[in-house]
Amino acid sequence: MKAVFIRRFGGNEVLEIGERPRPRLRPREVLVRIRAAAVNPRDWMVRSGTYPFRFTLPRFPIVLGGDFAGEIAAIGPGVRRFGIGEDVYGMQRAFGGFGAFAQFIAVRENVLARIPADLAVEQAAAVPLAALTAWQGLHADARLVQGERVLVNGAAGGVGSFAVQFAAAAGAKVSGVCSARNLGFVRDLGADEVIDYARRSFTEGGRQWDVIYDAIGRASWASCRSLLRPGGRYITTVPKRTDVAASLLTALPAALLPGRRYCRLVLVRSDGRELEAISKLIEAGRVRVHVEEVFPLESVARALDRSRTFHTRGKLVVRVP
Numbered sequence: 219m220k221a222v223f224i225r226r227f228g229g230n231e232v233l234e235i236g237e238r239p240r241p242r243l244r245p246r247e248v249l250v251r252i253r254a255a256a257v258n259p260r261d262w263m264v265r266s267g268t269y270p271f272r273f274t275l276p277r278f279p280i281v282l283g284g285d286f287a288g289e290i291a292a293i294g295p296g297v298r299r300f301g302i303g304e305d306v307y308g309m310q311r312a313f314g315g316f317g318a319f320a321q322f323i324a325v326r327e328n329v330l331a332r333i334p335a336d337l338a339v340e341q342a343a344a345v346p347l348a349a350l351t352a353w354q355g356l357h358a359d360a361r362l363v364q365g366e367r368v369l370v371n372g373a374a375g376g377v378g379s380f381a382v383q384f385a386a387a388a389g390a391k392v393s394g395v396c397s398a399r400n401l402g403f404v405r406d407l408g409a410d411e412v413i414d415y416a417r418r419s420f421t422e423g424g425r426q427w428d429v430i431y432d433a434i435g436r437a438s439w440a441s442c443r444s445l446l447r448p449g450g451r452y453i454t455t456v457p458k459r460t461d462v463a464a465s466l467l468t469a470l471p472a473a474l475l476p477g478r479r480y481c482r483l484v485l486v487r488s489d490g491r492e493l494e495a496i497s498k499l500i501e502a503g504r505v506r507v508h509v510e511e512v513f514p515l516e517s518v519a520r521a522l523d524r525s526r527t528f529h530t531r532g533k534l535v536v537r538v539p
């Protein structure tokens with residue numbers, strides 16, 4: 219099968235587009251014929267060897283890419299929820315070996331969900347990793363409650379654009395932080411208020427929120443703690459060392475003492491059931507998927523360069539032939 223892989227870490231010169239063996243199916247696994255895969259900052263971090271969770275990587279050669287959409291080509295023994303020919307999307311599990319920039323991937327059935335009706339395969343591919351990161355951060359980590367005030371930092375990006383929409387769908391009052399170019403985009407996603415970070419920092423002015431979801435990791439627990447109301451939560455996708463320490467220090471008291479502020483780090487997990495809940499919001503028209511550009515697989519280097527700018531609006535996707 220055709221795949222994008224690396225045999226060593228480095229710049230775009232280490233990317234190879236060529237033939238790799240088709241993955242073999244194990245019990246309870248599904249073989250998906252991939253039509254499109256999302257581009258995430260993780261992909262160029264893996265390529266360059268700067269991915270913070272390097273211990274989860276398989277041995278070289280590593281096929282890049284984490285989340286995908288396509289159709290089921292084969293099922294292994296014990297698969298119950300899916301059949302051949304169904305359109306599915308999902309994210310490879312941690313320690314699963316990545317492998318989405320390829321024509322086929324073998325995944326456990328519990329990471330998959332059916333593609334929402336009327337969603338193009340390129341849009342579906344854009345959902346799993348970014349949306350699950352937003353979903354888990356707001357629900358499992360922040361335990362968001364209707365009517366709360368949520369600030370999303372990095373509101374125009376992959377994770378942030380889903381976080382704004384999930385928070386709005388949960389009945390929160392949402393403030394979105396982005397550049398001037400994206401103010402209208404973030405407002406259209408459902409933000410009640412938009413803040414241009416070049417004009418003023420959300421940390422100034424004495425405002426407070428119940429949840430600060432830092433989708434881009436440009437703030438910190440130290441800078442956000444005083445901006446949280448009693449019981450407030452700072453959730454970050456890019457933890458600094460001090461955030462890790464704060465998450466440990468604030469974990470116990472948060473459980474024991476209501477009203478205590480806490481810090482949590484999101485570590486996204488692949489989960490087909492959560493993806494089904496997200497599918498329902500997409501099908502109901504309450505969440506939309508914005509894909510800024512679809513690249514052919516051969517142009518993956520250009521897609522990774524674009525992702526590295528950290529100024530993507532919504533998501534970038536590669537189409538797999």
Ligand SMILES: NC(=O)c1ccc[n+]([C@@H]2O[C@H](COP(=O)([O-])OP(=O)(O)OC[C@H]3O[C@@H](n4cnc5c(N)ncnc54)[C@H](OP(=O)(O)O)[C@@H]3O)[C@@H](O)[C@H]2O)c1
Nearest residue numbers: 259351372374375376377396397455484485486528529530
């Ligand atoms: N912990 C986890 O499990 C996990 C999971 C997924 C992602 N992540 C990490 O989360 C981060 C975001 O991922 P992503 O996929 O959302 O990236 P992305 O799509 O590349 O995000 C880019 C967005 O960040 C915004 N941005 C850039 N500089 C900013 C600033 N100073 N203040 C506010 N917004 C700013 C940009 O908006 P403007 O163009 O308007 O500036 C752009 O829309 C990455 O570092 C990624 O590695 C972690």
